[in-house]
Amino acid sequence: xxxxxxxxxxxxxxxxxxxxxxxxxxxxxxxxxxxxxxxxxxxxxxxxxxxxxxxxxxxxxxxxxxxxxx
Numbered sequence: 001x002x003x004x005x006x007x008x009x010x011x012x013x014x015x016x017x018x019x020x021x022x023x024x025x026x027x028x029x030x031x032x033x034x035x036x037x038x039x040x041x042x043x044x045x046x047x048x049x050x051x052x053x054x055x056x057x058x059x060x061x062x063x064x065x066x067x068x069x070x
Contacts, residue, residue, distance in 0.1 A: 003062070007055040014048045017041075 001009075021041060025033060 003055050003059040007052050007059075010048060010055075011052055014045065018045070 018041075021037070
């Protein structure tokens with residue numbers, strides 16, 4: 001699997017999780033739900049954003065290395 005495909009899959013799965021979390025919040029609306037979101041999901045979403053950025057950088061670097069070696 002290419003880096004861009006991996007990034008796309010990671011982003012898509014995270015969006016799916018976010019939609020499911022929104023559905024969960026329709027029935028779970030207490031302090032523990034907010035705590036869970038702040039403690040776990042916010043960190044996860046930020047981590048995925050950072051990972052996506054790093055994957056893009058790695059892909060550019062790999063492309064440059066391939067081009068330099070040709």
